[in-house]
Amino acid sequence: MGGDFAPAYEVQGAIECLRQCENRLHIILVGDEPKIRLELQKHSAEGLNFSVVHAPDVIDMHDSPVVAIKTKPNSSLVKGITMHKEGLAEAFVSPGNTGAVTAASTLILGRIPGVSRPSVAAIFPSEKGPVLVVDAGAVSDCKPHFLFEFGVMGSLYSEYVFKKKNPRVGLLNIGEEESKGNELAKDAYKFISERKGKLNFVGNIEGRDILKGNVDVVMCDGFVGNVLLKFAESVPGYLKFQFKKFAAQGFVNKLMIGMLRGSLKEIFRDMDYTEFGGIPLLGVNGVTIIGHGSSPPKAIKNMIFRAEEVVNQKINQQIQESLKEQQ
Amino acid sequence: MGGDFAPAYEVQGAIECLRQCENRLHIILVGDEPKIRLELQKHSAEGLNFSVVHAPDVIDMHDSPVVAIKTKPNSSLVKGITMHKEGLAEAFVSPGNTGAVTAASTLILGRIPGVSRPSVAAIFPSEKGPVLVVDAGAVSDCKPHFLFEFGVMGSLYSEYVFKKKNPRVGLLNIGEEESKGNELAKDAYKFISERKGKLNFVGNIEGRDILKGNVDVVMCDGFVGNVLLKFAESVPGYLKFQFKKFAAQGFVNKLMIGMLRGSLKEIFRDMDYTEFGGIPLLGVNGVTIIGHGSSPPKAIKNMIFRAEEVVNQKINQQIQESLKEQQ
Numbered sequence: 001m002g003g004d005f006a007p008a009y010e011v012q013g014a015i016e017c018l019r020q021c022e023n024r025l026h027i028i029l030v031g032d033e034p035k036i037r038l039e040l041q042k043h044s045a046e047g048l049n050f051s052v053v054h055a056p057d058v059i060d061m062h063d064s065p066v067v068a069i070k071t072k073p074n075s076s077l078v079k080g081i082t083m084h085k086e087g088l089a090e091a092f093v094s095p096g097n098t099g100a101v102t103a104a105s106t107l108i109l110g111r112i113p114g115v116s117r118p119s120v121a122a123i124f125p126s127e128k129g130p131v132l133v134v135d136a137g138a139v140s141d142c143k144p145h146f147l148f149e150f151g152v153m154g155s156l157y158s159e160y161v162f163k164k165k166n167p168r169v170g171l172l173n174i175g176e177e178e179s180k181g182n183e184l185a186k187d188a189y190k191f192i193s194e195r196k197g198k199l200n201f202v203g204n205i206e207g208r209d210i211l212k213g214n215v216d217v218v219m220c221d222g223f224v225g226n227v228l229l230k231f232a233e234s235v236p237g238y239l240k241f242q243f244k245k246f247a248a249q250g251f252v253n254k255l256m257i258g259m260l261r262g263s264l265k266e267i268f269r270d271m272d273y274t275e276f277g278g279i280p281l282l283g284v285n286g287v288t289i290i291g292h293g294s295s296p297p298k299a300i301k302n303m304i305f306r307a308e309e310v311v312n313q314k315i316n317q318q319i320q321e322s323l324k325e326q327q
Numbered sequence: 328m329g330g331d332f333a334p335a336y337e338v339q340g341a342i343e344c345l346r347q348c349e350n351r352l353h354i355i356l357v358g359d360e361p362k363i364r365l366e367l368q369k370h371s372a373e374g375l376n377f378s379v380v381h382a383p384d385v386i387d388m389h390d391s392p393v394v395a396i397k398t399k400p401n402s403s404l405v406k407g408i409t410m411h412k413e414g415l416a417e418a419f420v421s422p423g424n425t426g427a428v429t430a431a432s433t434l435i436l437g438r439i440p441g442v443s444r445p446s447v448a449a450i451f452p453s454e455k456g457p458v459l460v461v462d463a464g465a466v467s468d469c470k471p472h473f474l475f476e477f478g479v480m481g482s483l484y485s486e487y488v489f490k491k492k493n494p495r496v497g498l499l500n501i502g503e504e505e506s507k508g509n510e511l512a513k514d515a516y517k518f519i520s521e522r523k524g525k526l527n528f529v530g531n532i533e534g535r536d537i538l539k540g541n542v543d544v545v546m547c548d549g550f551v552g553n554v555l556l557k558f559a560e561s562v563p564g565y566l567k568f569q570f571k572k573f574a575a576q577g578f579v580n581k582l583m584i585g586m587l588r589g590s591l592k593e594i595f596r597d598m599d600y601t602e603f604g605g606i607p608l609l610g611v612n613g614v615t616i617i618g619h620g621s622s623p624p625k626a627i628k629n630m631i632f633r634a635e636e637v638v639n640q641k642i643n644q645q646i647q648e649s650l651k652e653q654q
Contacts, residue, residue, distance in 0.1 A: 062504075099502075127568050137501060140509035174464060174553040175426075177389075182467035182550045207557030211565035223509045224551050226501040228558060230534030235562055238538035241454050242594045256590060260583060267569045 001031040001058065001076040002096020003300075004293045010095065011039035013300020015048060020301065023049040025308060028089055030055050031076040055079035059096075065103035077101065081108045084286050091287035091307035093278065095295040101288060102138045102281055109286035112316055114323030116143075118283035119150045119222070120290060121157055122229040125270035128213030130162050133172075136279065137226035142184060144191035147171065147219045151192065151199050153282040153319050154217035160313040167216035170205030172224060180204060184221060192219070198322065236271050277302025280310055283319065287311050328358040328385065328403040329423020330627075331620045337422065338366035340627020342375060347628065350376040352635060355416055357382050358403040382406035386423075392430035404428065408435045411613050418614035418634035420605065422622040428615060429465045429608055436613035439643055441650030443470075445610035446477045446549070447617060448484055449556040452597035455540030457489050460499075463606065464553035469511060471518035474498065474546045478519065478526050480609040480646050481544035487640040494543035497532035499551060507531060511548060519546070525649065563598050604629025607637055610646065614638050 003010055007029070014027045026049045029036050033054035040052075057075035059068040069078055077096055081104050084092040094101050098120060106118050122136030134150035135142070151169045158167035171189055173181040178189055181204070192201050205215055207228070220228075243264065247257040257264075269275060277299045278291035289307045291299055330337055334356070341354045353376045356363050360381035367379075384402035386395040396405055404423055408431050411419040421428050425447060433445050449463030461477035462469070478496045485494035498516055500508040505516055508531070519528050532542055534555070547555075570591065574584040584591075596602060604626045605618035616634045618626055 125565075127565065140501065140512075172554060174467065174550055174557075182548070185467075185550070207554040207559075208561035210558060211561045220554075221509070223501055223512070224554055227499060227534040227547075227551055228554060230501075231537060231555060231558065232534075234535035234538045238452075238454065239566075239594075242597070246590060246594050253590065256587060260587060263573060263580065263583060267566075267573050270569070 001055070002094050002100070002293070003291070003295055004095075006095070007031050007036050008039050009295060009297050010300055011036060012043065013295070013297035014050060014304065015040075015043050015045050016297055017301040017304045018048040018050060021305070023047075025049065025304065026051070027304065028053055028080075028083065030080040030083065032056050053079065053083070059100055063100075065097070065100040066107070068100065069104050069107055077104050078108070081105055081286075081288070084288075085109055090311045091289065093289045093291070093300075093303045093307050095278070095291035095293055095300065095303070097293070098137050098290055101290045105281055105284045105286065105288040109284045109288070112283055112285055112320045112323070114149075114320060115153070115283035116149055117146050118281050119146075119153060120279050121154055121282050122225060122279050123276045124210050124218075124229075124232060126211050126213030129164070129216075130158075130276075131210055131213060131216060131218060132158055132162075133210070133218045133220065133225045133228065134282065135220065135222035135225050136229045137222045138281065139222040141223075142221035144184065144188040147184075147188040147221070148192050148195060148199075149283070149323060151201070151217060151219040152322050154219070155199055156315055156318045156322060157280065157282060158216045160315050160318065161309055162216070164216050166200050168202045168214075169199045169217040169219065170202050170209065170215035172207070172218050172220035173204035174206065176204050176206070178204070188219070232271070233273050236268050239268065274299035275302065277304075277306050280306070282315075285316065287316075328382070329421050329427070329620070330618075330622055331422075333422070334358050334363050335366050336622060336624050337627055338363060339370065340622070340624035341377060341631065342367075342370050342372050343624055344628040344631045345375040345377060348632070350374075352376065352631065353378070354631065355380055355407075355410065357407040357410070359383050380406065380410070386427060390427075392424070392427040393434070395427065396431050396434055404431050405435070408432055408613075408615070411615075412436055417638045418616065420616045420618070420627075420630045420634050422605070422618035422620055422627065422630070424620070425464050425617055428617050432608055432611045432613065432615040436611045436615070439610055439612055439647045439650070441476075441647060442480070442610035443476055444473050445608050446473075446480060447606050448481055448609050449552060449606050450603045451537050451545075451556075451559060453538050453540030456491070456543075457485075457603075458537055458540060458543060458545060459485055459489075460537070460545045460547065460552045460555065461609065462547065462549035462552050463556045464549045465608070466549040468550075469548035471511065471515040474511075474515040474548070475519050475522060475526075476610070476650060478528070478544060478546040479649050481546070482526055483642055483645045483649060484607065484609060485543045487642050487645065488636055489543070491543050493527050495529045495541075496526045496544040496546060497529050497536065497542035499534070499545050499547035500531035501533065503531050503533070505531070515546070559598070560600055563595050566595065601626035602629065604631075604633050607633070609642075612643065614643075
């Protein structure tokens with residue numbers, strides 16, 4: 001119920017998911033049951049592998065996540081994560097507020113031993129495949145060891161989900177030299193360098209290295225990562241605006257853009273977040289996938305497939321082992 | 328001499344500039360004279376309004392800016408800024424290392440009274456014209472009042488150079504609510520809100536608001552701003568890569584992209600930093616324009632025109648008056 005268009009897009013996305021995977025998954029729709037049933041009626045959902053769990057409480061943007069979690073046990077967020085905690089679901093997927101989903105997941109599921117702070121791992125496109133940016137919004141003020149742990153978790157995710165061998169992990173900074181950056185970056189460089197054995201740490205990288213794919217995993221605090229993520233997600237909209245402006249300048253222009261429409265869509269596909277669907281919350285004792293508030297059905301569908309992938313790869317065990325050894 | 332291709336591109340850019348402005352400006356080329364003369368020979372520079380000042384010392388990336396400034400008075404950087412300080416030039420333009428140019432400008436020219444830290448103001452394209460991001464690399468670790476001053480300086484620059492009326496100034500954050508963000512953002516929000524009279528402060532903005540042009544000026548620390556700037560500058564290269572990949576998929580694709588080449592260039596022009604040339608260092612007692620190390624001649628040319636514009640607008644007087652009143 002946390003999405004901007006809930007539960008319409010959520011229900012539609014779930015139905016599309018079940019159709020595509022031919023009922024391989026079972027989807028539990030958690031939220032306001034009458035509203036969900038109303039949406040289900042709009043689609044021919046018979047024979048699909050889902051169930052509905054009623055959760056009428058509403059958490060809104062103005063609620064403090066921590067308070068809301070305690071006072072609204074029957075919200076879709078708290079109910080859904082609690083069901084996951086109790087083993088009634090193998091993963092939890094939500095297009096709700098990142099802060100609220102992160103807080104609820106952390107409080108209810110707990111952290112993997114060795115993890116100081118769970119982190120949202122944003123997926124950026126690049127010339128060499130997907131690049132993970134950790135953290136992209138869970139922790140605004142970080143300590144050096146948080147960044148190191150983000151790097152370890154991101155590296156394992158990159159290895160197991162994106163099948164990258166020995167992922168290259170870089171520290172986001174404003175210059176390549178060790179002496180560059182703010183206090184956090186300088187301290188983190190030192191901290192991570194001393195623990196190189198645990199990571200394929202390639203040193204400092206800059207903003208321009210991400211789309212080039214010069215690394216597979218980017219470590220940064222959640223403030224920088226979130227600003228960057230939202231900026232990157234706004235690029236396709238800006239390009240669309242520029243193409244429209246160009247098309248409006250004359251008939252020939254319009255024709256050319258018209259001819260190219262399909263191709264442009266293909267060219268920009270990697271920049272479209274709905275393809276990735278959602279981003280994993282790494283470090284919690286469970287599987288939580290967070291999506292955009294405005295996620296269309298396609299994004300919802302892909303979020304669910306992403307959750308399946310993470311469950312199958314058993315990344316949490318890898319994270320626990322990796323961070324246990326270093327303690 | 329600080330550019331990656333110095334002095335070849337610098338000399339060529341200066342010549343192109345003088346030709347375009349028909350000798351309206353006088354350009355002093357400061358650097359290794361024999362090398363500069365060699366470049367000049369490659370062009371028909373006769374009759375153009377320039378002079379050459381010999382400055383053979385070389386500052387390299389590994390030098391500490393502060394030490395270099397003291398020990399290398401005959402570097403192009405120190406010599407050039409000193410000439411500006413002494414009134415022998417009305418502005419200083421360099422594609423050298425941002426940290427070094429900022430440090431040298433601050434030390435030699437001094438700060439405008441009321442300015443705590445000079446700031447580089449990056450120019451981003453948007454759906455509604457240029458957006459300034461201050462700071463984009465001068466100050467990594469900021470205090471709330473730095474951000475406020477960046478906003479005041481950026482606002483004046485936007486008003487006088489970009490002719491925007493009552494520029495909208497936003498605080499870069501990871502959510503709209505006052506309670507959002509890291510410690511700096513929260514404290515800065517409070518500090519700036521209390522001084523609203525000096526700024527058209529529209530509150531928190533997010534990464535996605537920049538390209539939309541929802542504000543004219545974005546306040547942030549130089550770490551976030553620099554990461555964002557370098558990321559944004561890498562977008563055209565990434566798109567080029569995607570277009571090439573698409574073209575390589577077949578003859579029809581190649582033909583389509585070929586047909587569209589000129590148009591694509593036009594569409595992406597606003598994202599091309601060489602159009603803006605360089606970014607101003609706001610808050611120093613003088614006019615310094617900083618460019619990319621890899622600036623091509625066109626960027627060098629546009630940097631010089633930008634410097635002329637800033638000199639003509641007398642922005643420093645405006646900054647001084649605006650920040651004096653608030654003391």
